[in-house]
Amino acid sequence: MICLKTSGVVDRVITTDVLAVGGSGAGVTAAVAALRSNVKVTLVSKGKVGNSGNAIMAGGGFSVDGESALKVCGMENADPSFTQDKLFDYIVKESYFISDQNMVEQYVEESPKVVNELLQWGKRAGQEFLFVPPSTWIAAGTCWGNALKQGIKENPEIEVIEDTMIIDLLTNNGQVVGALGLDIYTGELIAFKSKAVVLGTGGFQPFSLKNTVTDMTGDGVAMAFRAGAKLADMEFLLAFATALSPNEMKGSIYPFVMEFNMRNIHYDVRDGNGDLIDIPEEIIKISRGTKLSKLASMYYWGKAIAEGRGTPNGGVYLDYSSNSKEELERSLENFFQRFSKWHRYGYYKGEDMSEVKRMMLNDEWIEVGLGFEYSMGGILVDEKMNTGVPGLFAAGEVTSGVFGANRVRDGLTEMLAQGYRAGLSAAEFVKGTSELDIDLSQLESIVERITRPFAAKDGISAIKVHHNIEKTSDEGFGFLRNEAGLTKTLNELNRIKNEELPYISFKNKSRNYNYEWIEYMQVENLLTCVEAGVRAALMRKESRGCHIRSDYPEVNHDEWILRIIIENEDNKMKLTTRKPIVTKLPLYKGKDENVMAYFLNKNLGYM
Known part of the structure; x- marks a missing residue:
């Protein structure tokens, strides 16, 4: 083998068995699972572990089925009637039948154990996760990040390298044999020599208005593609209500978080001319206060904006004036109290909400846009998180297959379940493969x-x-x-x-x-x-x-x-x-007038 360092091409060489890439849920759980399989593990993060990636932006919640929330996670007020079969049914239908059902089964069946482990890490790290029946936990992104850091702390054998960007995958004869990294602060180039790589690097958002971290540039997706992996479902990207006002809160998801947590409060949606945007009552009934609201806003608000009826900043107005002042005061107080578990009272993610409160109580319209959040498309993987490229595995938003054309369920749950499975698969691959040199x-x-x-x-x-x-x-x-x-x-x-x-x-x-x-x-x-x-x-x-x-x-x-x-x-x-892989639910037939009419079709049996 040529000595890479002395060749002058790189500054450092690090050798490991499994290289887990990404400092959030997928990377951390992959590293933990691989370590438990008795292989050497190195975790590389572009930023600080637990404080990089999109998980820290989380403002809503994550969930499993109600039966597992009760029996696996010990939530006594969980609703066991919300079974794994029901969750499976929801995900496939919400995906518009584009999901591979073997991937959905993996999500449903393997997520409870890993979610419970995250909750235990969080508990030992002094973090609070609020459980809401039938099967959802609400917390701030910082809680999530601190729980992940606890998981790494409890597994000190994992070699952790932070502030290092993985630039490209290294292959030899079609097999992944490592990656090239950049130490962001020193500028050093690092060759990671490994028998397997797990990508947990997140998705991509190419738009000017997004509610993600700023560097959602699809690094892992593109690296895998260059290495020979296939991509799928790349046309599907999810947007939802994102603040345009007050100006200092632009990009915040507080409008959606308020809807999700203040379900008794009604609002009308108005275009830039002040006219009501017509949204059928049946759609409001099945979507408001749920994550299906995201797609509803994309469709109805998006049509108005595309027709030239948007606000000066390309959004719509939310009008809360149909609620009494007393109702608004009471609901806002409950909202601030709930989130004071994680944020300063009256704040959301460090931003003062007093101006939002003032606007709502004075019947002023709040300008919001459609900010992009999540990419359903990514690397094509199977239920073992194999990419089809020997030695390369992937997990979380960097992949495709679970949510199909539309995500209503939880990306946080996805990254945990897939990350852990990817770590197990990578470790199994390592034990059965021979070491290959890096191609200089x-x-x-x-x-x-x-x-x-x-x-x-x-x-x-x-x-x-x-x-x-x-x-x-x-x-x-x-x-x-x-x-x-x-x-x-x-x-x-x-x-x-x-x-x-x-x-x-x-x-x-x-x-x-x-x-x-x-x-x-x-x-x-x-x-x-x-x-x-x-x-x-x-x-x-x-x-x-x-x-x-x-x-x-x-x-x-x-x-x-x-x-x-x-x-x-x-x-x-x-x-x-x-065609998508079918394991339980036959593929749908027929046609629907539009993407929201689909959910109202009685033949679908969604609600």
């Missing part, structure tokens, strides 16, 4: 690619390129799509890829905490993800879940209960389709 020529090629902008002069800023990706995604790939807009966006993405990405340069020539360098690698990954999503959206000539097309508004079950699969063929995207 591949490593040199990656290093040359990522360092090229240091030598470039008078080029374009990576930050500007990121902005351009967001702009064209907003225009053609957002919450309401059509052929012309998608085609224009795809053309613009190709222009960015050919005319901007190769000409990125850095003003800062130091490798020490160089944000331009980080952004350069992130925009390359984001471009891959958005291109895949737009191509899939163009191919899917119907509406389904979070893929809503004005030129194809009908949900066509007879022709389009298909997963769109994307593979890398000679550095070009090849799209194919296949």
Whole structure:
């Protein structure tokens, strides 16, 4: 084996059996599971473990079935009538039958044990999780993060490397043999030599208004794609009510969290002209106060905004004036009391809510937009979290398969269940494989690619390129799509890829905490993800879940209960389709007028 360090290509080499990538729920549970299988484990996080990734942004809750909440998690007031079979049924129908049902079974059956372990970590870390029947826990993202840190603390044999960005996967003869990383603060390049890699790096959000962390650039999705993994369901991205006002709270999810926790409070939705947006009472009845409200807002608010009836900032207004002052005062007091368990009283995630309260009590409308939260698409995996590339496993939002076209259930639960399973599978693979060397020529090629902008002069800023990706995604790939807009966006993405990405340069020539360098690698990954999503959206000539097309508004079950699969063929995207895997629930038939009419169809039997 060539000594990588002395070759001058990298600054450090770290050898392990299982490399878990990601400092949130999927990465941590994968690391713990692999360690318990008696293999050497290294956990690498782009930030601090438990304080990076989207879990820290959590404001709602996470859940299992009611029977398991009672019997596995010990919640005496859980509702055991909400069984695993019912949860399975809900997820498949909420996915518009696009989910692979073997993946849903894994989520339903394996999540209770891992959720309970997280709750125990949280308890020992002094965190409070509030249980709400039938089977949901509510907490702040900081509680979640502190519980994960406790899990790592209780497993000190896990080697933890923080503030390190994984740049690319390393392969030898088609098998993953490690990854290349960047120490963000020192600029050192680190070669991780491992027998297996688990990606728990989250999804992608290419839009200007999002309620996620800012670096949701699909790093793991794009790395896996370059390594030979297939992608699926990339056209499906979820948005929901996100604050546009007060200005200092822009991007906050407080409007949805209030709806979820103040279910007795009614609100009307008005367009930029002050006119009511017509939302059928049947839809309000089944969605308000639940996570199905997210899709309802995408559809009804999104249509009004796309028709040019949005507010000055491209949103809608929430009008709470139909409630009495006494009702609002009482509900806001209960809301602040509930969340004072995790936040300062009268605050939400560090933001003062007094202006929101004043506006509501004075019958002032609150401006909200559709901020994107979650990508249902990602790496194609099976129920063991295999990607199809030997030595590569993935878990959480970086994957696809559970939620199909629309997520109503919990991404937090998904990352725990899948992370733990991925760790077990990776450890099993390690025990049955022989060690392969890192391919020095591949490593040199990656290093040359990522360092090229240091030598470039008078080029374009990576930050500007990121902005351009967001702009064209907003225009053609957002919450309401059509052929012309998608085609224009795809053309613009190709222009960015050919005319901007190769000409990125850095003003800062130091490798020490160089944000331009980080952004350069992130925009390359984001471009891959958005291109895949737009191509899939163009191919899917119907509406389904979070893929809503004005030129194809009908949900066509007879022709389009298909997963769109994307593979890398000679550095070009090849799209194919296949039917979802069925284990219990037969695929649906017929057509629905639009994505919300689907839930009202009596043949579906959703409620």
